[in-house]
Amino acid sequence: MNEKRPLTKLLTGNEAxxxxxxxxxxxxxxxxxxxxxxxxLETMSGYAGELYCEWAPNEKVALEAAMGASLAGVRxxxxxxxxxxxVAADPLFTFAYTGVGGGxxxxxxxxxxxxxxxxxxxxxxxxxxxxxxxxxPSDSQEALDFAKLAFELSERFDTPxxxxxxxxxxxxxxxxxxxxxxxxxxxxxxxxAAKYVATPxxxxxxxxxxxxxxxxxxxxxxxxxxxRAEYNGxxxxxxxxxxxYQHAREAFGESxxxxxxxxxxxxxxxxxRAFASRVKKLYVVEELDPYMETRIREAxxxxxxxxxxxxxxxxxxxxxxxxVFGRGAEGPKSDLKAPQxxxxxxxxxxxxxxxxxxxxxxxxxxxxxxxxxxLASAPPLSAMDSCxxxxxxxxxxxxxxxxxxxxxxxxxxxxxxxxxxxFHSGITSLMDVAYNGGRSVSVIxxxxxxxxxxxxxxxxxxxxxxxxxxxxxDIPAICKAIGIKGENIYLVNxxxxxxxxxxxxxxxxxxxxxxxxxxxxxxLKKPSPEDRDEFGPAPGRCEIDQDACRKCGQCVKTGCxxxxxxxxxxxxxxxxxxxxxxxxxxPFGAIKEVRP
Amino acid sequence: xxxxxxxxVRSVLMVGVGGQGTILAGRILSEGLAEAGYDVKMSEIxxxxxxxxxxxxxxxxxxxxxxxxxxxxxxxxxxxxxKLEALRWLEYLKEGxxxxxxxxxxxxxxxxxxxxxxxxxxxxxxxGRARVGVFDARAIAExxxxxxxxxxxxxxxxxxxxxxxxxDWEGTIRRNVKKGFEDLNIRAFEHGFLRLGPFG
Numbered sequence: 090m091n092e093k094r095p096l097t098k099l100l101t102g103n104e105a106x107x108x109x110x111x112x113x114x115x116x117x118x119x120x121x122x123x124x125x126x127x128x129x130l131e132t133m134s135g136y137a138g139e140l141y142c143e144w145a146p147n148e149k150v151a152l153e154a155a156m157g158a159s160l161a162g163v164r165x166x167x168x169x170x171x172x173x174x175x176v177a178a179d180p181l182f183t184f185a186y187t188g189v190g191g192g193x194x195x196x197x198x199x200x201x202x203x204x205x206x207x208x209x210x211x212x213x214x215x216x217x218x219x220x221x222x223x224x225x226p227s228d229s230q231e232a233l234d235f236a237k238l239a240f241e242l243s244e245r246f247d248t249p250x251x252x253x254x255x256x257x258x259x260x261x262x263x264x265x266x267x268x269x270x271x272x273x274x275x276x277x278x279x280x281x282a283a284k285y286v287a288t289p290x291x292x293x294x295x296x297x298x299x300x301x302x303x304x305x306x307x308x309x310x311x312x313x314x315x316x317r318a319e320y321n322g323x324x325x326x327x328x329x330x331x332x333x334y335q336h337a338r339e340a341f342g343e344s345x346x347x348x349x350x351x352x353x354x355x356x357x358x359x360x361x362r363a364f365a366s367r368v369k370k371l372y373v374v375e376e377l378d379p380y381m382e383t384r385i386r387e388a389x390x391x392x393x394x395x396x397x398x399x400x401x402x403x404x405x406x407x408x409x410x411x412x413v414f415g416r417g418a419e420g421p422k423s424d425l426k427a428p429q430x431x432x433x434x435x436x437x438x439x440x441x442x443x444x445x446x447x448x449x450x451x452x453x454x455x456x457x458x459x460x461x462x463x464l465a466s467a468p469p470l471s472a473m474d475s476c477x478x479x480x481x482x483x484x485x486x487x488x489x490x491x492x493x494x495x496x497x498x499x500x501x502x503x504x505x506x507x508x509x510x511x512f513h514s515g516i517t518s519l520m521d522v523a524y525n526g527g528r529s530v531s532v533i534x535x536x537x538x539x540x541x542x543x544x545x546x547x548x549x550x551x552x553x554x555x556x557x558x559x560x561x562x563d564i565p566a567i568c569k570a571i572g573i574k575g576e577n578i579y580l581v582n583x584x585x586x587x588x589x590x591x592x593x594x595x596x597x598x599x600x601x602x603x604x605x606x607x608x609x610x611x612x613l614k615k616p617s618p619e620d621r622d623e624f625g626p627a628p629g630r631c632e633i634d635q636d637a638c639r640k641c642g643q644c645v646k647t648g649c650x651x652x653x654x655x656x657x658x659x660x661x662x663x664x665x666x667x668x669x670x671x672x673x674x675x676p677f678g679a680i681k682e683v684r685p
Numbered sequence: 686x687x688x689x690x691x692x693x694v695r696s697v698l699m700v701g702v703g704g705q706g707t708i709l710a711g712r713i714l715s716e717g718l719a720e721a722g723y724d725v726k727m728s729e730i731x732x733x734x735x736x737x738x739x740x741x742x743x744x745x746x747x748x749x750x751x752x753x754x755x756x757x758x759x760x761x762x763x764x765x766x767x768k769l770e771a772l773r774w775l776e777y778l779k780e781g782x783x784x785x786x787x788x789x790x791x792x793x794x795x796x797x798x799x800x801x802x803x804x805x806x807x808x809x810x811x812x813g814r815a816r817v818g819v820f821d822a823r824a825i826a827e828x829x830x831x832x833x834x835x836x837x838x839x840x841x842x843x844x845x846x847x848x849x850x851x852x853d854w855e856g857t858i859r860r861n862v863k864k865g866f867e868d869l870n871i872r873a874f875e876h877g878f879l880r881l882g883p884f885g
Contacts, residue, residue: 263725332752
């Protein structure tokens with residue numbers, strides 16, 4: 090009974106990264122939530138007490154905080170989705186120069202296939218551009234093991250290390266053996282300005298050191314255990330990494346030989362050369378960019394990759410099999426067409442009322458941002474002109490408004506952004522509008538939580554990742570402090586359509602910066618005590634009086650998934666939350682509120 | 686060269702609509718299989734697709750599983766928690782595979798808006814193309830006391846169709862469902878497992 094067995098559990102890749110960091114003795118982690126990376130820090134918060142972890146307002150802040158912890162001598166991590174690395178790129182490139190104190194790992198969770206993202210950039214390119222280590226796990230066990238290895242290598246080579254996850258690694262579960270947590274000693278702090286103060290004079294020295302470090306890392310890569318060859322036969326050799334390796338392993342089967350790349354920057358060029366010399370034909374199987382293929386060719390090694398395989402989207406064994414061998418399984422097909430099932434704003438979503446009113450305004454250009462409210466771009470709301478990046482709506486809206494003015498055009502601009510996104514990088518955009526005397530209307534859709542990623546606390550909610558009470562950032566006060574006039578700040582309940590309309594009319598009539606703050610909690614949010622005090626109990630539900638209904642479709646045009654338009658228009662009592670947006674949209678008074 | 690979907694590995698797909706409980710069902714299936722000694726991989730998609738969109742959970746198990754996902758023509762069993770999703774995922778079924786269909790409709794946005802009809806006769810259409818088992822899991826769950834246990838009825842039918850022995854389903858369900866709802870969920874699972882089928 091006392092026999093000690095390794096604990097084996099089914100874990101997602103994200104859970105395994107958190108476990109690996111915990112076992113490596115991490116003391117500090119910071120992140121901004123973003124699919125598919127969010128659960129790394131959520132899992133980490135389960136170790137609260139033994140380590141500290143937090144939500145930062147954005148990825149740049151998260152990385153800088155992790156760099157500070159590294160400077161202090163402890164092991165630290167910053168986790169983010171792929172586009173978050175763009176935000177954090179400024180500190181990253183200089184951190185590559187200074188190197189680390191305590192080991193520091195940056196997790197980049199890429200999203201091939203764009204399951205929940207606005208692009209599918211391949212962040213292995215960042216490691217090469219910044220000249221930092223890049224590890225790519227291919228299942229949950231490797232996610233744990235590579236997270237630990239990344240800390241060791243970060244300290245050994247005095248460099249930040251990146252861990253590249255992808256959606257299929259983050260959100261797939263596989264069996265994982267655990268280890269023990271080992272806390273490395275934290276050295277006494279001493280100032281080292283030559284190492285950490287990146288003035289031009291110091292940075293030139295750092296740059297020279299970076300080249301030496303890169304040489305040492307490249308040399309090491311050829312003997313790194315994370316890069317391993319498996320020889321089965323001399324006909325076909327496959328070089329692959331990450332999720333693509335698992336798919337390739339099935340598509341090419343047991344007779345092919347494999348070189349599984351775990352440390353993908355710097356690539357183990359000599360190991361690849363030796364492997365290539367033992368096989369007749371070399372394939373490179375990788376998701377997204379021809380990152381390895383380009384470097385392998387540059388080393389003068391012949392290989393086949395993107396000539397056969399797609400550069401866009403996820404791979405699977407079937408796609409690889411068909412691309413390489415021209416054959417694979419086919420399933421049954423039907424001539425019956427399945428209507429699309431796009432995601433929609435939930436029944437009772439506070440964004441619906443606002444966009445229902447905004448979408449009806451003519452001559453208004455609506456610049457959007459990253460969040461659930463981007464779903465308002467789809468019919469029937471169809472209330473959005475653009476969406477680029479986190480925090481971008483207010484600044485693109487400002488530029489568009491000034492441009493329309495300069496070009497003598499009449500279009501007005503309304504920029505929409507969520508509360509968490511405003512804290513992320515919308516505040517600086519609004520400062521641009523205020524400072525330069527812009528003419529756009531900026532709308533902050535405050536639903537009291539970070540919604541789309543599954544309800545994470547943020548600076549406005551009053552709570553922290555580890556469950557502590559926090560100060561609550563006051564959005565109207567922030568707007569005022571950066572220069573928006575008090576009379577130009579409107580605070581409205583987005584479920585009250587008349588109030589939304591009046592605020593929009595007034596704001597659109599002004600030729601100076603205005604802000605509308607809508608404030609109502611996400612319908613899926615578990616209310617905090619403060620929410621209960623402010624917003625009261627949940628309302629009843631709505632019902633359509635079939636005798637009064639004229640089937641005009643106004644309620645259907647709110648896009649509520651609880652409303653069904655067949656022969657008659659009905660409201661699903663199980664789905665309706667009683668937000669009463671449809672009731673206000675009905676021109677015939679046919680919808681009534683029913684109290685339970 | 687081995688078959689594209691690899692040796693003894695079996696592939697199961699659970700498809701439905703965000704909020705139907707496919708993720709919980711997938712977790713119980715995976716944990717049960719792992720404890721019975723199989724290598725298991727499970728993959729699911731979170732994020733924006735959860736807002737009423739089409740969702741899928743892939744579970745693959747066997748001696749040694751590599752890829753966590755099932756490609757077209759690769760699934761031994763598909764459990765469609767919603768009827769339209771059965772139609773959407775049909776081509777992922779392996780030749781000779783089994784499609785379990787919950788005779789339950791959740792109209793998607795284009796249907797709600799009256800822009801497109803919900804297709805008629807999906808079950809008949811699929812019966813002509815593959816081995817299918819059709820049942821009304823919601824009515825069964827309602828009969829057992831709570832329509833929300835629909836996912837466990839489907840999981841029970843799926844577990845039987847997958848046909849593996851030595852799995853402690855009851856214990857796995859007990860550990861994973863909400864406190865106070867253990868017995869309901871176990872009854873729903875047992876109904877699916879013991880009383881439905883054999884199919885096709």
